Structure formats: structure tokens, C-alpha cells
Amino acid sequence: MQHFWYQIKMMFRNPTGIFWAVVFPVILGGLFYFMFGNIGNAEQFSEIPVGIVEIQEDNMFVEILMQVETGDGISMFQTKTYKEKTEAEKALEADEVQGVILLDGGEIELVIKESSIRTSIIQTFVDQYLQNKKLIEETAMTHPERVMGLVENLNGEVQIQMTDIPLKGQDKDPYAQYFYALLAMACLIASSVGVQNGLAIQANLSPVGARRNVAPTKKMKQVLVDFAATLCIYCVLMTGVLAVLVFVYKQEFGSNVGLILLATWVGSFVGLAGGTMFSVVLKGSKSTKEGMSVVFFMVSSFLGGLQWGDITYILEKNCPIVNRINPATLMVNAFKSLSVFGDYRKYAVNLITLLLIGAIFLVISIVKLRRCRYASV
Amino acid sequence: MVVKIENLVKRYGDLVALDHFNLAIEEGEVFGLLGPNGSGKSTTINCLLSLLEFDKGKIEVFGQEMKPDSYELKKDIGVIMQNVAVFDELTVYENIDYFCGLYVKDKTERKKLVEEAINFVELSEFRKFYPKKLSGGLLRRLNIACGIAHKPKLIILDEPTVAVDPQSRNKILEGIQNLNANGATIIYTSHYMEEVEQICTRIAIMDKGKNIAIGTKDELKAMIDLGETISLEVLELSEESMTAIQGLPHVIKMTYENHLLKVKFSKGKHNLLRLLDLMKEREIGFGGVHAEMPTLNDVFLEITGKELRD
Ligand SMILES: Nc1ncnc2c1ncn2[C@@H]1O[C@H](COP(=O)(O)OP(=O)(O)OP(=O)(O)O)[C@@H](O)[C@H]1O
Numbered sequence: 001m002q003h004f005w006y007q008i009k010m011m012f013r014n015p016t017g018i019f020w021a022v023v024f025p026v027i028l029g030g031l032f033y034f035m036f037g038n039i040g041n042a043e044q045f046s047e048i049p050v051g052i053v054e055i056q057e058d059n060m061f062v063e064i065l066m067q068v069e070t071g072d073g074i075s076m077f078q079t080k081t082y083k084e085k086t087e088a089e090k091a092l093e094a095d096e097v098q099g100v101i102l103l104d105g106g107e108i109e110l111v112i113k114e115s116s117i118r119t120s121i122i123q124t125f126v127d128q129y130l131q132n133k134k135l136i137e138e139t140a141m142t143h144p145e146r147v148m149g150l151v152e153n154l155n156g157e158v159q160i161q162m163t164d165i166p167l168k169g170q171d172k173d174p175y176a177q178y179f180y181a182l183l184a185m186a187c188l189i190a191s192s193v194g195v196q197n198g199l200a201i202q203a204n205l206s207p208v209g210a211r212r213n214v215a216p217t218k219k220m221k222q223v224l225v226d227f228a229a230t231l232c233i234y235c236v237l238m239t240g241v242l243a244v245l246v247f248v249y250k251q252e253f254g255s256n257v258g259l260i261l262l263a264t265w266v267g268s269f270v271g272l273a274g275g276t277m278f279s280v281v282l283k284g285s286k287s288t289k290e291g292m293s294v295v296f297f298m299v300s301s302f303l304g305g306l307q308w309g310d311i312t313y314i315l316e317k318n319c320p321i322v323n324r325i326n327p328a329t330l331m332v333n334a335f336k337s338l339s340v341f342g343d344y345r346k347y348a349v350n351l352i353t354l355l356l357i358g359a360i361f362l363v364i365s366i367v368k369l370r371r372c373r374y375a376s377v
Numbered sequence: 378m379v380v381k382i383e384n385l386v387k388r389y390g391d392l393v394a395l396d397h398f399n400l401a402i403e404e405g406e407v408f409g410l411l412g413p414n415g416s417g418k419s420t421t422i423n424c425l426l427s428l429l430e431f432d433k434g435k436i437e438v439f440g441q442e443m444k445p446d447s448y449e450l451k452k453d454i455g456v457i458m459q460n461v462a463v464f465d466e467l468t469v470y471e472n473i474d475y476f477c478g479l480y481v482k483d484k485t486e487r488k489k490l491v492e493e494a495i496n497f498v499e500l501s502e503f504r505k506f507y508p509k510k511l512s513g514g515l516l517r518r519l520n521i522a523c524g525i526a527h528k529p530k531l532i533i534l535d536e537p538t539v540a541v542d543p544q545s546r547n548k549i550l551e552g553i554q555n556l557n558a559n560g561a562t563i564i565y566t567s568h569y570m571e572e573v574e575q576i577c578t579r580i581a582i583m584d585k586g587k588n589i590a591i592g593t594k595d596e597l598k599a600m601i602d603l604g605e606t607i608s609l610e611v612l613e614l615s616e617e618s619m620t621a622i623q624g625l626p627h628v629i630k631m632t633y634e635n636h637l638l639k640v641k642f643s644k645g646k647h648n649l650l651r652l653l654d655l656m657k658e659r660e661i662g663f664g665g666v667h668a669e670m671p672t673l674n675d676v677f678l679e680i681t682g683k684e685l686r687d
């Protein structure tokens with residue numbers, strides 16, 4: 001037990017790890033705050049303009065399209081009907097509409113100028129519609145009264161799909177995304193401290209590691225004690241960072257800030273476990289391992305949308321698996337599902353995935369460490 | 378038998394660091410591992426402690442096989458590594474308490490042990506110091522305290538006096554003898570033959586990963602022919618006289634450089650007397666006569682053909 005307190009003492013006496021975890025996000029957050037502060041509230045939600053060309057009439061599609069709403073009850077799409085395809089394409093070129101939907105009997109084709117978040121929402125809708133089309137048509141024939149229910153379902157599907165992609169111009173605060181990613185990065189910075197902990201328990205990487213290896217206390221116990229102490233400190237630090245974001249930078253995190261806080265703790269757990277694992281699994285010198293932990297949290301938060309919000313959208317389209325396992329993205333999604341959508345199920349899924357990833361990291365570290373002899377000391 | 382090492386082979390790539398190395402250490406010994414830099418002393422210690430993988434061989438401590446999870450054995454071992462191993466962020470007292478805590482869980486007992494260790498290495502004035510503020514010698518003493526606070530039965534010290542001033546060094550050597558007097562078995566590695574001669578009851582001489590000689594210092598010295606080396610300051614010495622000296626009985630080797638005549642004799646009586654008689658006979662003036670008994674360096678030199686230290 002005294003080792004727990006010694007670990008905490010050591011962290012405070014050599015506060016580099018603490019320093020970066022707090023100062024970096026606070027400074028960057030301040031930067032965001034001043035950069036976005038001016039333009040912040042200017043951009044309100046606006047409906048997505050969609051051009052429709054009915055080569056053959058498809059009333060049902062148009063009807064349903066117009067019924068789709070955002071969570072706040074505003075219509076999601078604004079339709080403009082064109083007689084000719086060329087006419088619609090001109091409008092698309094002139095950015096009057098974000099996409100053009102060609103309706104030709106059963107066929108539905110979406111034409112867009114360039115990929116963006118908004119076009120992806122249109123795409124999601126079209127896909128969902130096509131998937132459910134048969135069901136809706138059949139229901140319309142047999143039980144017309146149930147069609148509304150189905151449409152609502154579809155509506156919900158589209159909204160849930162949207163939680164995975166950053167909705168620039170859709171959120172109450174369009175720049176919240178960056179603050180979420182920032183908070184995610186703050187948690188993952190714990191990985192650099194995780195590496196330090198890992199180095200200090202390995203005989204071939206530090207003299208104290210050698211001393212701790214020849215002692216009769218199990219390695220697993222030593223690793224877990226260090227881990228617990230460091231995690232406690234990080235939980236406190238993240239509470240502080242979150243407080244700064246909420247009270248100083250006035251970020252909205254929805255009604256349940258407690259759960260947001262919990263997500264940052266889970267995030268720190270993943271960061272720490274990741275760092276520990278890097279220090280054990282990676283070949284190479286001390287500095288390689290330290291470097292890799294920095295690369296880890298940088299890349300992870302970049303993919304989470306820290307520097308460029310559209311990245312998660314692009315990944316969602318081309319390589320969705322990254323968004324399902326990248327810790328920073330999972331954290332951003334957890335924050336977002338609470339503060340933007342109030343979707344607890346989504347939040348729980350993200351959090352559990354994070355916990356699993358962290359646990360895997362930790363188990364790998366411990367398995368690798370215990371009972372090992374080193375090739376060279 | 379406290380330690381038994383049989384046919385230990387350790388390779389680093391192509392380099393054979395330990396080549397069928399054997400060792401047996403009895404309870405109560407101060408056992409010296411003497412060898413030049415790179416001879417494999419630290420490698421032996423690290424294998425013994427199950428820190429290093431090795432290619433072949435068997436290692437037993439207190440009669441049981443030593444493995445990374447031999448926690449019962451590890452409880453009774455104290456280790457002072459060649460590199461100082463302390464936390465820079467903890468004070469002298471805290472460091473000792475930290476490492477002692479890995480062996481002793483009971484708080485009051487540990488407190489007592491830590492105090493004893495601090496007094497033992499005479500660091501009580503520095504208990505609140507951080508390692509960075511300690512001089513080299515004091516740091517080494519802290520390193521030792523961290524390794525022995527839990528009162529181990531077997532204490533392993535790997536070159537604990539490297540880069541230590543003579544005052545601290547003597548303190549350390551005395552301390553080791555005290556530990557031994559209190560019942561601990563000691564393994565002491567060094568490339569300083571004087572230290573090893575001073576404190577060790579038995580010595581193994583290592584070279585290139587092999588155990589080339591083993592015994593008490595007297596036994597080791599008895600292994601070689603050399604009896605004594607006599608040196609005289611001589612202003613002038615003719616070729617003829619040199620030949621005469623070389624002709625004396627028991628002379629192994631003679632050198633004359635910078636007015637210093639050195640004659641190595643094999644074992645035998647009256648060597649000094651005969652040499653002095655010859656000097657008188659030939660009326661060669663001389664001063665400053667020294668007779669040296671053989672050192673472990675001579676033993677090493679004779680077995681390997683090179684000096685222990687370059
Ligand atoms: N990690 C390593 N990788 C490769 N070779 C090594 C390694 N460690 C030691 N060696 C080599 O193994 C041999 C034995 O080294 P060892 O450290 O055991 O010597 P030593 O007797 O302790 O020397 P010293 O007096 O310098 O401490 C040396 O030739 C050394 O170069």
C-alpha cells in the first residue's frame with residue numbers, strides 16, 4: 001500500500017506527465033475558444049437543400065423525404081423540384097443544392113458534386129429508404145395506418161447514423177467537436193506516463209526495474225499498484241480539465257456532465273494502459289517507446305477530429321473500422337452522444353468498447369511482464 | 378550450499394559471455410568474483426538472479442532451482458547492482474522504505490529495518506536528501522542500503538565501489554564484513570584485486586566467461602611458481618652483473634628500467650640474501666630495497682598471460 005502513495009508522490013515531484021496533461025489541453029482549448037468565439041453562434045442549423053428530378057413520379061419517396069426531421073423537430077431537407085436533369089445539375093454546380101436525386105420508377109440515384117457531411121446525410125437517407133422501401137410499400141397496401149410508424153423508424157435510423165459523423169452546422173455549437181477531441185486527447189496523454197511506469201518495472205530498461213524484478217513481490221501486483229495510483233491522479237486531472245472547458249471556455253456538455261466525466265476517466269484508463277503496453281511490447285530503446293506513446297495520442301486524436309473535423313466522416317465512408325476502435329473517436333462519440341443527442345445507449349456502447357480496449361492493453365502488458373527473463377540487461 | 382551454478386552458458390549473439398561456468402558457494406563465505414572488465418561477472422550475477430535468459434546450465438539457490446517466480450528464495454536475497462538503482466523522486470529514507478517494502482509488509486518492522494539500514498551506511502544526516510544531491514560515494518551507500526535493508530541471508534554486490542572515494546570505499550568494505558559477521562553469505566564482484574584480497578574468504582578468478590582458478594587467496598598464490606618480487610634502486614648496472622643476477626638460483630625474470638632493478642624469484646629460501654650478497658661482492662651501490670609477495674594480479678598474469686588491469 002505504501003507503494004501506491006510513493007507512486008503518487010513521485011508523480012507530483014516529477015510533474016512532466018501532469019504538466020502536459022493539463023497545460024496542453026488548456027492552452028489548446030483557449031486557442032479554440034478565441035478562434036471560434038467570434039464565429040461561434042453565427043452558423044445556425046439550415047436545412048439541406050436537395051434537388052429532385054422526377055423522371056417518373058415517386059410520391060412516396062418525396063413525401064417521406066420531407067418528413068425527416070432533426071432531433072429538434074426541424075425538417076432536415078429542403079426539396080427543390082426540377083423538370084430536367086440538366087437544370088438540376090446546373091443548380092448543383094452553383095451550390096444551390098447539395099445533391100440531386102433522380103427518381104425513375106423504382107430506381108433512385110443520388111448525384112453529388114463533392115463529398116461532404118451534408119451529402120453523406122442525404123446518402124444515409126437514400127440508403128435507408130431503399131432498404132426499407134419494400135416494407136413500406138407493402139405496408140402501404142395492407143395497413144396504410146402503420147406507414148407513419150415505419151417512417152418514424154426510418155427517421156430515427158437516419159438520426160442515429162448521424163451520431164457517428166460530425167455534424168458541422170447541425171449541432172447547437174458547431175465547434176464543440178473540436179473541444180470533444182481535445183478532451184479525448186487530454187485523456188490519452190496519459191499514455192506517456194504509462195510508458196514511464198512500464199520502463200520502471202523492466203529490468204532491461206531501468207536499474208530500478210532490475211531491482212524490482214529481484215524482489216519477491218509479484219510483478220502483476222507492482223504494475224497494478226502503479227497503474228491504480230497513476231489513474232487516480234489522471235482522474236483528478238481530467239476533472240480539472242473538464243471544469244476548465246465547462247466554466248472557462250463555456251462548452252456545453254449536455255445535462256449529464258457526470259457521465260462525461262466518467263468517460264474521461266475511462267479514456268485515461270485506455271491511455272495509461274496503452275502506454276504501459278507500448279513500453280512492454282515495442283522493441284527498441286527507451287526513447288522509441290516514449291516517442292511511440294506521443295505518436296499514439298497524436299494520431300488517435302487526429303483521427304478523432306482534433307485538427308480537422310471532417311476526418312471522421314471520411315473514415316466512416318472509407319474505413320469505418322477505424323472509427324469503431326480508435327480510442328479518441330470513441331471518446332468523442334461518447335461525449336457527442338450525450339451532449340448532442342442525449343443517446344445513452346450509444347454512450348454506453350462507446351464506453352464499453354473503450355473499457356474493453358483498455359483491459360486488453362493491460363492484460364497484454366501483464367502477461368508479457370510476468371515471470372519473464374530478459375535477453376540482455 | 379547457498380549457491381550452485383553448473384555449466385552455465387550465456388551467449389549474446391555470437392559472443393559467449395559465460396562458457397560452461399561453474400560455481401559453488403557455502404554458507405558464511407565472503408566469496409569474491411574477480412575478473413577484468415567484460416569477463417562476465419555481471420552476467421553471472423544477472424543469470425543467478427533469473428534476470429537473464431541463458432542458453433544452458435543449472436542454477437540453484439539455497440538448494441532449490443532459481444526461477445523468475447521463486448519468491449520464497451528472493452525474500453532471502455539482497456542485491457546491489459552495478460548501476461545505482463534508486464528513484465530520483467524519492468528521498469534517501471523513502472527509497473530505502475520503498476524497496477524494503479517489496480520484501481517486508483509489516484509497517485513497524487519495516488520502520489525499524491529502514492532505520493537500521495540508514496545507520497548502517499551512515500546516511501542519517503542525509504535522510505531527507507534526494508539522490509541527485511548526494512555525492513558519488515554517498516549515492517553508492519544509499520544503493521547498498523536499498524539492497525540490504527530487509528536483512529537478507531545472501532547478499533550479492535556487483536562492483537559496489539566503482540567510482541567511490543577511498544573513505545567511502547573503506548566504509549563499504551567494513552560494512553560488508555559486518556554483514557558477514559552477522560551471518561550473511563556474501564558474493565562480491567570486483568576488478569580490484571586489493572579489495573577482494575582484503576575481504577574475501579574465497580575467490581574465483583574469471584576470464585572470458587570462464588572460472589579459471591578458485592580458492593582462498595593463499596591457495597591461489599600457491600598455485601603459481603612466483604615466490605616474491607624484489608626491487609632495488611640501482612644507479613648503474615653492467616651487462617655482466619645482469620647476467621650474474623640472472624644466474625642466481627630461483628630467478629624467473631629480471632628487469633632493469635629507470636634505475637630500478639626488479640627480480641622475480643620462484644619459491645625458495647634466502648632469495649633476498651643471495652641477491653644482496655651478489656651486490657656486495659660486485660660492489661654495486663643500491664638503495665631502497667622492497668620485497669613483495671605475489672598478488673592476485675600475478676596469479677592472473679601467470680594463468681592468462683595478461684594483466685588483470687590494463
Ligand atoms: N547486453 C549485452 N549485449 C551484448 N553483449 C553484452 C551485453 N552485456 C554484456 N555483454 C558482453 O558480455 C561480456 C561480459 O559482460 P559483463 O557485463 O558480464 O562483464 P563484467 O565482468 O561485469 O564487466 P565489468 O567489470 O565491466 O562490469 C562482455 O564482453 C560484454 O561486452
Ligand SMILES: [Mg+2]
Nearest residue numbers: 418419420459
Ligand atoms: Mg559488471
